[in-house]
Amino acid sequence: MSHADPAARSDSASSHSADASVALGYEPSAGRGDGRIWIPKGGSHRVAGLSDTRKARLLSAVLDLKSEPGARLVLLGLEVDGLGPAERTALRARVAFLPAGGGLLSNLNAWENIVLPLGFHTPGRLRGGAGEVSDLLGGLGADPHALLPKLPERMSAYEKKLAGYVRILLEGPELVLIEDLFGGLDAAERAAAAGFLPTYRARCPGGTFVQLEGSPEA
């Protein structure tokens, strides 16, 4: 796993000509004083030391595909600013984000939360989704029968992350951003969460796995 500290990476960041090999490149506007983030395609990376504000700015740029004036965003080898609406929609479908809390909806149980994006984007896959979800949960050490009927309020922090992660895996994104993967987990849960990367690697061999971690004082 490589460690991509934004401040440390700023000097060694790739030039614009290397865009095709970039999974995520973000250059904030000059006045911001933030370091560049330049992550190559493939592999696993950790972006550490992000303040909440910088993290929010980065996520807003990547997930809404809207960079600030003067900023530059490269995603999966594409300059976002030059893309049309249809290309942006297609590009956005290749990126997934797992927030620290799992990003679950409180009125849906784990199963409903997991298959929600499938129901919208590829409803045809719902029919065979149950077995796939059970396999993924089982592979990550969870009991599907116990977890799937649970509402988020009855889930542990790890179970929420797990449900959110399985939801992401079902869509097979080329770039996965995970916020604070090990935050709020005990030792056993951390060990289980360490299995997230191999599972992603098995499903998306060429994909890029990025962990976003806040600064210690944040």
Next chain:
Amino acid sequence: MIGVYREFEGCMRLMGHVLRRLRVLALPPVTESLTRQIYFTGASATAGIVLRGALLGTLIIAYVIDVLDANSALAVKILLWVVLREIGPLIAAVLVIQRSGTAVVTELALMQISGEVTSLRRMRIDPRDYLVVPRVVGVALSTAALTFYVQVIAVGGGMLLSAITIDASLGQLANDFFLLASPVDFAYSMVKSLLFGVAIAVICCYHGLHPPGVSINAVTQSTLLVMLLNVIFAYLVFGQAFFGLVTAKI
């Protein structure tokens, strides 16, 4: 004034989105959400709402019969004009606001504040598709269904009461009622209650998705007041506009 205009514009935009995106109801998660909304608004609340509606309708009939010293023909007219056309839809609308409207606005405001609406966007799901479309359609259909229940029970209760209090048999009252009533009356009240349901749901969803950020209670209460005024206004406008078109044969 600008705030009022913005709210009105926001509600209109939301309404436009619902009309444009009705096809999302075919998607499994939205269908499920629609089913839940209909169950919550139109089914689980039926007993309480219908009972209250029927009591109110019957009380109105009893009061009017007493004050006007009504005979059989007047009692039937009251049942038709007041209960079937006006009180039924209005009672159903007010009860839907009281129960489902506040629930919708609170639920959506909580989802907005807790970041669940953002989560939906990050899953590339338009929150209006998943949260607003099924609620608007579900509340509209449920309001129409509740109106029908209230009408049946209130008219039935009114006939029973009339048969007891005035010199007319239940059979005679029923016969007069069905002679006077036309399918247009039923269609009129159904269309009106559907519009009430749409108005209630759109306003609730709009306020739920745009909480002031101070207090959920404030959102709920202000939304309730706005919706109540809106429904009363809509009731007057539609009643006035259609009254000339829907006249009794007597």
